[in-house]
Amino acid sequence: MSKTTQHVDEVVIRFAGDSGDGMQLTGTRFTEATAIVGNDLSTLPDFPAEIRAPAGSVAGVSAFQIKFSSKDIHTPGDEPDILVAMNPAALKVHQKELPPGGTIICNANAFTSKNLKLAGYESNPLEDGSLEDYYTVYSVEMGKMVSLACEDMGLPPKTVDRSKNFFALGLLFWIYDRPIEPTKDWLGVKFAKRPELVEANIRALDAGYNYGETTEIFMTRYTIDKASLPPGTYRNIVGNYALSLGLAAAAEKSGLNLFYGGYPITPASDILHALSAWKHLGIKTFQAEDEIAGIGSVIGAAFAGNLGITATSGPGIALKSEALGLAVIAELPMVIVNVQRGGPSTGLPTKTEQSDLFQALYGRNGEAPMPIISSATPGDCFFVAYEACRIAVKYMTPVILLTDGYLANGSEPWQVPQLDDLTPFDVKFADKSDLKDGQFMAYLRNKKTLARPWAIPGTEALEHRIGGLEKEDVSGNVSYDPGNHHHMVETRAKKVASIANEFGPTEIFGDNSGDLLILSWGGTMGSCRAAAESLQEKGEKVSHVSLRWINPLPMDLGEILIKFKHVLIPEINYGQLIQIIRAEYLIDAQGLNQVRGKPISSSDIETAVKELIG
Amino acid sequence: MTDSAVKTYSRADFSSDQSVRWCPGCGDYAILAQTQKVFPDLGVRKEDFVFISGIGCSSRFPYYMNTYGFHTIHGRAPAIASGVKLSNPDLSVWVVTGDGDALSIGGNHTIHLLRRNLDINVMLFNNRIYGLTKGQYSPTSERGKVTKSSPMGSLDRPFNPLTLALGAGATFVARSIDRETKHMQGMITRSYGHKGTSFLEIYQNCNIFNDGAYAPLTNKESKADSVLWLENGQPMVFGAEKNKGIRLDGNTPIIVEIGDKWGMDDVLVHDESDYVIASLLSNLTYQSNFPDPIGVLYAIESTTYEDSMMAQINNAVKKSDKKSVQDILNSGDTWNVK
Numbered sequence: 003m004s005k006t007t008q009h010v011d012e013v014v015i016r017f018a019g020d021s022g023d024g025m026q027l028t029g030t031r032f033t034e035a036t037a038i039v040g041n042d043l044s045t046l047p048d049f050p051a052e053i054r055a056p057a058g059s060v061a062g063v064s065a066f067q068i069k070f071s072s073k074d075i076h077t078p079g080d081e082p083d084i085l086v087a088m089n090p091a092a093l094k095v096h097q098k099e100l101p102p103g104g105t106i107i108c109n110a111n112a113f114t115s116k117n118l119k120l121a122g123y124e125s126n127p128l129e130d131g132s133l134e135d136y137y138t139v140y141s142v143e144m145g146k147m148v149s150l151a152c153e154d155m156g157l158p159p160k161t162v163d164r165s166k167n168f169f170a171l172g173l174l175f176w177i178y179d180r181p182i183e184p185t186k187d188w189l190g191v192k193f194a195k196r197p198e199l200v201e202a203n204i205r206a207l208d209a210g211y212n213y214g215e216t217t218e219i220f221m222t223r224y225t226i227d228k229a230s231l232p233p234g235t236y237r238n239i240v241g242n243y244a245l246s247l248g249l250a251a252a253a254e255k256s257g258l259n260l261f262y263g264g265y266p267i268t269p270a271s272d273i274l275h276a277l278s279a280w281k282h283l284g285i286k287t288f289q290a291e292d293e294i295a296g297i298g299s300v301i302g303a304a305f306a307g308n309l310g311i312t313a314t315s316g317p318g319i320a321l322k323s324e325a326l327g328l329a330v331i332a333e334l335p336m337v338i339v340n341v342q343r344g345g346p347s348t349g350l351p352t353k354t355e356q357s358d359l360f361q362a363l364y365g366r367n368g369e370a371p372m373p374i375i376s377s378a379t380p381g382d383c384f385f386v387a388y389e390a391c392r393i394a395v396k397y398m399t400p401v402i403l404l405t406d407g408y409l410a411n412g413s414e415p416w417q418v419p420q421l422d423d424l425t426p427f428d429v430k431f432a433d434k435s436d437l438k439d440g441q442f443m444a445y446l447r448n449k450k451t452l453a454r455p456w457a458i459p460g461t462e463a464l465e466h467r468i469g470g471l472e473k474e475d476v477s478g479n480v481s482y483d484p485g486n487h488h489h490m491v492e493t494r495a496k497k498v499a500s501i502a503n504e505f506g507p508t509e510i511f512g513d514n515s516g517d518l519l520i521l522s523w524g525g526t527m528g529s530c531r532a533a534a535e536s537l538q539e540k541g542e543k544v545s546h547v548s549l550r551w552i553n554p555l556p557m558d559l560g561e562i563l564i565k566f567k568h569v570l571i572p573e574i575n576y577g578q579l580i581q582i583i584r585a586e587y588l589i590d591a592q593g594l595n596q597v598r599g600k601p602i603s604s605s606d607i608e609t610a611v612k613e614l615i616g
Numbered sequence: 617m618t619d620s621a622v623k624t625y626s627r628a629d630f631s632s633d634q635s636v637r638w639c640p641g642c643g644d645y646a647i648l649a650q651t652q653k654v655f656p657d658l659g660v661r662k663e664d665f666v667f668i669s670g671i672g673c674s675s676r677f678p679y680y681m682n683t684y685g686f687h688t689i690h691g692r693a694p695a696i697a698s699g700v701k702l703s704n705p706d707l708s709v710w711v712v713t714g715d716g717d718a719l720s721i722g723g724n725h726t727i728h729l730l731r732r733n734l735d736i737n738v739m740l741f742n743n744r745i746y747g748l749t750k751g752q753y754s755p756t757s758e759r760g761k762v763t764k765s766s767p768m769g770s771l772d773r774p775f776n777p778l779t780l781a782l783g784a785g786a787t788f789v790a791r792s793i794d795r796e797t798k799h800m801q802g803m804i805t806r807s808y809g810h811k812g813t814s815f816l817e818i819y820q821n822c823n824i825f826n827d828g829a830y831a832p833l834t835n836k837e838s839k840a841d842s843v844l845w846l847e848n849g850q851p852m853v854f855g856a857e858k859n860k861g862i863r864l865d866g867n868t869p870i871i872v873e874i875g876d877k878w879g880m881d882d883v884l885v886h887d888e889s890d891y892v893i894a895s896l897l898s899n900l901t902y903q904s905n906f907p908d909p910i911g912v913l914y915a916i917e918s919t920t921y922e923d924s925m926m927a928q929i930n931n932a933v934k935k936s937d938k939k940s941v942q943d944i945l946n947s948g949d950t951w952n953v954k
Contacts, residue, residue: 237945254940282938283941286703291724291728294692294695299695301688303703306707418945
């Protein structure tokens with residue numbers, strides 16, 4: 003019987019296994035190979051907060067989902083078509099999301115009585131017939147085959163067993179016709195100092211690939227055409243990495259030195275890691291003693307004339323809040339990144355959520371307005387980071403940048419941007435020419451942007467003092483004058499509001515009037531866009547707007563909203579943007595709120611839309 | 617920062633146009649005056665000085681210095697100063713703080729600044745009371761202190777700032793007194809000269825809420841017996857007749873009378889580079905039967921954080937052929953769509 007090749011448009015694969023099984027790595031390698039093939043793709047890593055939960059337990063299951071397609075896609079997919087389950091716990095956790103008709107590929111060797119018991123199975127689902135009625139099940143002795151492949155290497159069995167994820171990867175490479183060489187090259191670099199591990203993993207990878215090719219278990223290979231993307235050079239990009247690149251690009255284009263001060267926190271730490279590795283670009287990173295010192299050092303850096311950046315997650319923002327008020331009143335430029343995660347308190351550290359919008363808007367004492375920008379996709383993190391830096395410096399204000407766990411760790415193919423194409427970013431520090439009658443006025447503002455001068459220590463004749471006490475307008479001296487305080491509160495608010503002058507017309511996906519507008523912000527963009535696309539194909543008058551700036555809101559938003567009969571706002575929170583929209587525009591917007599630690603599915607959005615438009 | 621182009625400054629050049637608003641009689645005035653006296657002679661361009669403070673009476677200090685200054689938030693001055701120094705290591709960065717600011721709300725930042733050893737000068741005005749909030753006990757108030765928030769006496773054991781600094785890995789630890797203007801000038805100059813974090817505690821009298829806290833050290837009649845003036849390489853003697861000395865009995869310091877039984881050779885000699893001596897001296901504070909050591913307790917040379925940071929960066933710049941973010945963007949697995 004010869005093997006056949008079948009052509010499909012898109013596939014969703016979920017790799018699931020124990021935290022120690024290397025599922026994130028397996029998923030990442032499959033993603034890189036898929037990117038090279040030229041499919042569009044979107045990924046969703048999903049891992050537990052525990053670094054090593056007890057092996058084989060349900061709590062320790064780690065998963066990585068990838069959707070890849072010949073079409074333009076916006077989400078990592080709602081449900082998987084294929085579930086790769088490396089142990090019983092992984093099957094237990096993820097089987098319920100696999101729709102009937104789906105495929106399960108299991109590592110049969112991990113279905114021991116001990117592991118079955120840990121996962122809560124009373125009998126082995128691979129043997130008791132409970133799966134066959136619904137799914138196509140491939141029970142593969144991955145562990146055994148890897149140990150055979152590495153038999154003559156003399157490595158400890160535990161070491162060999164750790165390569166079994168590469169067997170699964172090799173098998174999937176064969177089924178979906180992905181190139182195997184880049185992963186071999188990658189292994190060579192990754193384990194350069196442990197050649198025996200390179201060898202063991204390559205053997206496992208080849209064994210998996212050959213298993214697909216030679217056995218008669220898998221009779222069909224699948225091909226997915228290249229996605230038709232605009233011409234250019236592409237790479238796969240992960241959100242946190244894109245964001246770090248955007249910050250570095252802002253430093254390079256502006257000529258400012260980048261100073262990053264922060265404290266490690268999930269899921270933001272990868273930004274610190276990325277920037278720390280770029281010392282050759284002159285980037286300074288400072289791992290502070292706590293979150294407060296992180297923002298403190300950034301405020302100091304901004305005062306001294308550097309491009310100050312910090313990144314954290316919700317609990318870290320809570321700790322930084324007092325300092326953010328200082329940044330607001332001192333009117334110093336800096337960017338504060340919040341990679342949002344599940345809350346409140348420690349909440350769900352490794353899961354995604356959009357519940358820190360109110361915190362960003364209101365989480366400070368006094369009237370302390372801060373511009374808030376959000377990223378829509380992993381690749382968009384680059385552009386948003388650049389824009390946040392540019393606005394911070396131009397308007398002399400701290401800017402909050404909101405991403406989330408899904409964007410931070412998710413990935414997509416990305417057209418490599420050219421620095422030359424980015425909006426120019428010029429900086430002018432104050433100098434002697436800013437003196438008025440020999441005096442330096444620290445709060446004498448630019449009439450258009452209301453920005454105050456950036457006068458940095460080391461500049462002759464501009465010695466001045468700033469601080470957290472209210473400033474006298476123009477001079478910047480301490481002032482307790484009631485009228486002055488009101489004026490300064492108003493001025494700080496106006497300055498932030500005036501940033502809206504920077505925005506072009508809001509982009510509407512679909513007609514600019516109709517039955518329903520889906521309004522989103524941040525990482526729900528993909529699900530909302532996919533739902534709008536699908537509904538439009540069905541002839542529904544549904545459009546979609548994704549907000550990049552939430553403070554200030556675009557000036558044309560009110561005009562857009564009133565042209566739709568309904569407005570639906572899907573958010574991964576209990577209803578935050580919706581309150582702002584209702585308050586700001588007095589419209590009866592409806593919410594779709596799911597706070598489950600994962601993206602809202604596009605099918606749930608479609609359902610909600612249909613309920614509203616009937 | 618020290619170069620031949622430095623102008624000649626006078627004390628007036630360092631006085632800002634803001635009227636000083638500490639309570640009349642406050643020890644802070646003397647500290648401000650000594651700072652303004654010393655600064656013209658440090659050989660630093662005026663625009664290269666930066667004063668960072670937190671919250672408290674002492675933290676108003678930057679407003680009165682005609683240099684760059686930043687009056688920040690409670691306890692965070694060391695963190696903000698670290699950002700300033702790391703962004704521009706050429707600046708001469710000074711932190712002005714108090715016992716509450718540095719040791720209570722900002723204790724964490726203080727110890728971490730000291731262990732990192734950035735070249736920042738810390739002046740801690742220790743009045744052993746909360747002045748700005750009108751008279752609660754502070755982390756350096758003696759146990760049992762009766763204040764508005766401790767009507768039956770405070771229960772807290774006090775921090776000993778110099779012991780804490782030594783424990784945190786400080787490379788320069790010194791103490792002065794607000795009334796001892798000449799000595800203070802010397803200590804400020806030494807602080808500036810030390811490459812690394814200098815930690816200078818200044819005993820400062822709050823004449824409103826804790827008047828006389830250091831009276832034994834400043835009153836004419838008791839001063840000689842209450843102060844142990846430290847000088848490097850000199851025996852530790854005190855008293856009006858200079859006839860009392862500190863001697864080690866095993867590991868325990870004792871006071872001996874120099875005369876028949878003990879000679880000068882029996883008295884401990886101060887060595888600023890000796891951690892054990894510094895530690896022993898710092899622990900004399902709060903011991904009512906011992907004089908309080910004043911002067912430089914400890915001074916050693918050690919690499920500064922910013923020098924190490926710049927060395928790493930310069931090394932990385934030299935080694936890498938990637939000079940632009942574009943090089944990073946273009947690297948890795950890329951593919952072309954035509």
